[in-house]
Amino acid sequence: MKALEERIQKDGQILPGNVVAIDNFLNHQIDTALCRKMADAIYEEFQDEPVTKILTIEASGIALATLIARLFNAPLLFAKKTKSTNIHHDIYETKVDSYTHGDTNRVFVSKKYLPSTDKVLIVDDFLAMGEATRGLIDICQQAEAEVVGIGIAVEKGFQPGGKYLRDHGHRLKSLAIIDAIDEESGIITFRVQDDLTELCAKKALPNKPSFERN
């Protein structure tokens, strides 16, 4: 997605260790107008799937997932990191290592919100090692719910998460895939992808649903 790639190149802050901080428009402060365009692109990618639930993990994927859930007219479910005393019923739980934070979290969802009939679109803002996404897939497998797709804002293509998911047959769409970061020049190289959003816009395809979806 061109607009996202340009924004990463313009506003991303390159840090040592192949890190691009994008907390000025996606991870901490969120440009919700750009986020809406990203949601449109994910929706257009997966609109042929019978999505019944959007699943993400707290916290920074929730904004994008919310806008995508509106488009699919589906509930949003987010995996939680701490067990609230309000939640007494049965849960599906999994372990997620965070390389960014250098720790491990146990995350969970309530069983009653993920029935086996659900067709799940997993959404997250970032994919690098793929730990969070694989944790969400594990939760869906425990629930025997079908993962129909994975929509990611930014993938680090030089880390193994994306390859692992594609090799395992998952339908994965990352709006921007960073293949290389040159710390010296500040140039970020993105993988060339078909951009369905732009194709649709160019061809004026009837890719918008008729219900109010905002």
Add this chain to the structure above:
Amino acid sequence: MKALEERIQKDGQILPGNVVAIDNFLNHQIDTALCRKMADAIYEEFQDEPVTKILTIEASGIALATLIARLFNAPLLFAKKTKSTNIHHDIYETKVDSYTHGDTNRVFVSKKYLPSTDKVLIVDDFLAMGEATRGLIDICQQAEAEVVGIGIAVEKGFQPGGKYLRDHGHRLKSLAIIDAIDEESGIITFRVQDDLTELCAKKALPNKPSFERN
């Protein structure tokens, strides 16, 4: 807001200790269609304020705050609970006690995303003791940014958070205020409020902005 009150009465799960769990449509699984109506109502309440930033706290306030940020065409900033290794710059930090989780978190925002010129609308899904909201106000005070309003989905009117904020001169709008919970009958009593959304709908006031705001 009638639709929210009805949903709390219908789907809220009353637990011992005056707790109403609303994790089936707001705190864990999120009904984003209802959330959009709630965002509309908060927007209508504060549309006369020159809001430049929406501030919330991770995680369950982010969905509502995202939709409100779209309406104001303003960036969303959410206070984080853990320090990412990606964030090296200066932060405003505050302490938030959580009575629900029975613990204390330090939350922070990056200084560069909260300049003193900001006019901040604080948003959260829940207000009871008011700890989270007061933490966000504290962060705004450190930044010398002006808090122009506080928009809350559900307030527990029998706990002191709302009264404290109103007594301190804050413009607070809670879409539903629970004044009493009868554990035996399951009846929840809501405070009677002027419902600006419904008034506007009835009078067909021109309360919608003309720009695309979804």
